[in-house]
Amino acid sequence: MPELPEVETMVRELAAKTQAWRISEVLVHYAPIVASAWESFSSWLVGQDIEAVTRIGKWILFSLTEDRHLLIHLKMTGQFHFDVWPEELGGWPPHCHAAFRLINHAQEPLERTLYYKDTRKFGRLRAFGPGQLNPFLASLNLGPDALIATAQEYRQRLTQAPGSLKAALLDQTVLAGFGNIYADETLIAAHLSPFRKAKTLTIDEATALHTQAQRILNHAIECRGSTVANYQAPEGAGSYQNHHLAYGKAGQPCPFCGRALNKIKVNGRGTVYCPFCQK
DNA sequence: ACGGATTCCTGATGGC
């Protein structure tokens, strides 16, 4: 599922192919994916140039000219790919719900179409006009980015979070970017139990958690993310799933002690951990 | 104030 490393990968690949391109036309094939006002959705976007593509936690932000923005959350199965406009394709590609026709005005009439694809249709697209983005972002109340936050910030945020460490890592208002995969991977690498009350983290434990999180998130970005189920970035699948220690490995030996990894539910999320190594 | 269930969705998987 797209978490920080997957979203970061997509953002880099999207930036390379869309930055300085102009949105000339927008089509939406499945209306519920548009979560902002329907009437203004394409009008905020059409005719604007894409100045930057950035990541905010697990959100993807296209910043356009004239203080207009396209903000996307991929949820479970959202992804992007490039192709030609639906009419020229003879219809919509499977599970594609929005199409953005892009032209590069700096060169000869080059054009490409960016498709938003989402099998389970959980993802949402929002367009913002001038002055509208920041109030929305503020309402999300996102914590510091999991990749940028310091060890001290990890400790401050986590020791103020209610509930278990697993719940705290998944809570985007505590730290932004973790999802189920990297929460489990970070916890096992730091030898910390998902059940552990976040408030009880010691300085050393918070430091270890931070160290492992940085190592894992950066390594995962180098691998262009984890491809489990059907995640793909525009340039294809990632490979970090080959480095997973816990996620998807229930019943297999713990990499540290060799005893079987356990799978349980914590706050409704599948959680794989070692009952012996993670304290 | 917390955990838990529910909702949104579809495809993959497992059991019989």
Added chain:
DNA sequence: TGCCATCAGGAATCCG
């Protein structure tokens, strides 16, 4: 083999 139930999960929302 075929069919139905279950599961997967990000995050909002509601419920106890």
